[in-house]
Amino acid sequence: MYVGIDLGGTNIAVGLVDAEYRILAKGSVPTGRKREFSEIMQDAAGLIQRLLDETGRKVADIEVIGMGSPGVPDVEKKEIVYANTFPNIHHVDAQSELQKYFPGVPVYVENDANAAAYGESLAGAASDVDNAVVVTLGTGVGGGVIINKKIYAGFNHCASELGHTVLNFNGPHCGCGRNGCFEVYASATALIKQTAEMIEKYPNSCIHQMIDGDPSKINGKTAFDAARQGDEAGKKIVENYITYLGMGLANVVNAFQPEVLVIGGGICKEGDYLLNPLRDYLIHHIYTTEVPVTQLRVAKLGNDAGIIGAAMLWKNQQ
């Protein structure tokens, strides 16, 4: 039995996973990301122990622990080199911290987007193909590239930051230091911002009522819900957003030509209302359609992808 940890900015999610990629038990606790790394790992270990207890398992049943983390891992040293939003994560040794509680259990670390892509590749939307790219639309835009069923992370294990490829060099500033990154246009955060901006120009938009006039109530569904009701502002927001997303995804296709391109994140719940125009955009903007083209699919595993991918990192290194 394998343990997967998905270390998020808000929650630490943990799952016990079997060799068929099934989650046997899972749970989460708040991360408290500003704390010391040792405290964060203590809570992760406590959660693992609770799941063991709840399912009648022992520490000896754990074969390995894998962890997906924001930022950049040092896969060989089992360290997290840094993780943007965690002030105390800087060359921290994940294996040593976790082995305090689980002596002798091997630990694997990976970037969280890569771990989630690996999960989708093993057990999710890309399980039937060898080459896939997974793009997750959340607070940011995460990218994970799978080549021959393994994570492709570049020589320094820092790839693939697809969210930080520039789509418009005259565009708004991005947290990474560049301007007009894919993430600035296609994340859920970006969609919320685009919604807030557009409705200022449409005083009669139904969105104002939907959010009781309170822009802090806008979420990633707001514009889609309004568009479905025929709201002009909503339709315009959705149309623009799909164009931005399509541009970034067409860049990914032209660069990688994966057999399957998986998109994940809450926005994907919009289903065909999102996917049909997005597929139409892609077919007109990818480099060629004279050869078989990349299939666009929606992620299957949701948040479990990160847990399953992390639990199976030992396999990625085989």
Next chain:
Amino acid sequence: MYVGIDLGGTNIAVGLVDAEYRILAKGSVPTGRKREFSEIMQDAAGLIQRLLDETGRKVADIEVIGMGSPGVPDVEKKEIVYANTFPNIHHVDAQSELQKYFPGVPVYVENDANAAAYGESLAGAASDVDNAVVVTLGTGVGGGVIINKKIYAGFNHCASELGHTVLNFNGPHCGCGRNGCFEVYASATALIKQTAEMIEKYPNSCIHQMIDGDPSKINGKTAFDAARQGDEAGKKIVENYITYLGMGLANVVNAFQPEVLVIGGGICKEGDYLLNPLRDYLIHHIYTTEVPVTQLRVAKLGNDAGIIGAAMLWKNQQ
């Protein structure tokens, strides 16, 4: 002994290559790209025969023939599916055509940018590393990705069209159908256009004299030569061009994190005048410098990269 063919829009270049990647003999003939594919291959075969004769070799000495071609190959069928600027290349069978002249000799086909990247990886600027990306700045911007010493071409053998990733979605139209592609900003063609446009605003620029007032005399060196003389227009053109190039290359680094990023094309002859500001741009725009960073290098083999890479395609498929 292996034969490499680099099928270009202007010339067919052919070389005889040994197992140590040395070119034993080479030559070229005009392509006549609007002709039938069989005629083009007849000329390539004639050139091969001439090189055999000149070096006292026989057809029986040829182990394989490899060909790099613009456009998209079907590696398994040994076909070229299409090649943009060749009106009569559409699902043409390269092996059958070449075997008319060299019966029984196996033929390999590949995209020309991928073949050139493979050449640089085997015998050129990236010979010491496993993972590299080669970006060639010519009429267009070509991309070739090497992962674990093999060409990465995606599931449909259509990757990696790095020149057709969008840098500025409000930018000028690109031949591929998109707007503001990397190629539109960073090709030699783009630099020439940028030079012509900038000097209109600078009537006193020394460039007007350099080209005898004839914009058709502008080439990829013009702006660099003027900049080195302190010409304001020249300096501005070069500064803008390096920024555009840097943006596209930073996108490549963030997506692939190759150990080595090789740039090729005549512009690279500008040496440190190009490379120093380009390295400076990259270090400030790539995703992180907390881990080892991609090394920027200049291609070593020039036009020979395509010949050597093509001749060695059999090795890529092993």
